[in-house]
Amino acid sequence: MVDDQGEPVSRGESGLLVVTEPWPGMLRGIWGDPERYRETYWDRFGDRYFAGDGARLDEDGDIWLLGRVDDVMNVSGHRLSTAEIESSLVAHPYVAEAAVVGASDEATGQAVVAFVILRSAEAIALGDEDPNEVLRKHVSDQIGAIAKPRRVFVVHELPKTRSGKIMRRLLRDVAEAGRSATPPRWRTHR
Numbered sequence: 001m002v003d004d005q006g007e008p009v010s011r012g013e014s015g016l017l018v019v020t021e022p023w024p025g026m027l028r029g030i031w032g033d034p035e036r037y038r039e040t041y042w043d044r045f046g047d048r049y050f051a052g053d054g055a056r057l058d059e060d061g062d063i064w065l066l067g068r069v070d071d072v073m074n075v076s077g078h079r080l081s082t083a084e085i086e087s088s089l090v091a092h093p094y095v096a097e098a099a100v101v102g103a104s105d106e107a108t109g110q111a112v113v114a115f116v117i118l119r120s121a122e123a124i125a126l127g128d129e130d131p132n133e134v135l136r137k138h139v140s141d142q143i144g145a146i147a148k149p150r151r152v153f154v155v156h157e158l159p160k161t162r163s164g165k166i167m168r169r170l171l172r173d174v175a176e177a178g179r180s181a182t183p184p185r186w187r188t189h190r
Contacts, residue, residue, distance in 0.1 A: 001057045006045045009057055014066060014079045017055040018048040054081055073102035073110045078146050085112060085149070088142040089135060094118050099158050099166045103150070103175035111150040113175035114139075118154055151175075 001015040002008055009015035026049075030037040044050045054066040066072065066081035073080045082100040089098035097117040105111035116135065132152045140148040153174070159167040 001055055001063065002045060002048075006048075011057050011059050011061060014054060014056040014081075016045075016069065017051045017053040017063070017065070018045050019051060020048055022049070054079060073112060075102075075105075075110050075112060075146055076108040080112065080143075080147050084143065085114065085139060085147050088139050088147070089114060089116055091142065092135060092138045094131065095135070097158060099168065099171055100149070101168050101171045101175050103172065105150070112139075112147060113171075114149040114152045115155050115158060115171055115174075116152060117156065117158065 001013075002018055003013075003015050027037070027041075030040075041050055041052075042048075052069055054069050054072045056064045056066055058064060066079075067083040073082065082102075085100045086098045089095050089100070095116050096119045099115045101113055101115075102110035103113045114135065116131070118131065131154050135152045136148050159170045161167060
């Protein structure tokens, strides 16, 4: 586990996963583009293979995979995994499904923006509570204030491809539109 400069991270910190020795099933190249393979996986940290994944080294020395680096946001210099924030949101009893993206922010570089589908019975139980505030506080309590979403959009569905992957590009477009944006009704493929 290393930081962006290739220096080892301390316990309790997040960083980038690198591998120092090859393993038997390791990819040896990209068909028709060996230069891209070298540049993508080997050039960044010298003789270490960059897996493209973010990870956290916990206090016990265990490594927790945080997901692809392209699914990692940089908020005020802190690397935050979208998967970690999504897991926190889904752990709340009101939330059935969640997606998180980063949006430009002048003060922090990127801000966390969440999109959630509420469970119907639990949504009724919210009563007068603002789900935006309830869920922002929940993420802050679970992960820390740095991960608290700037905004939580409550939606009826998330835009998905035919294979069921969330179309984050569309979510980013809404997140970049600003705080007053209203997400469109997406057509999802089932």
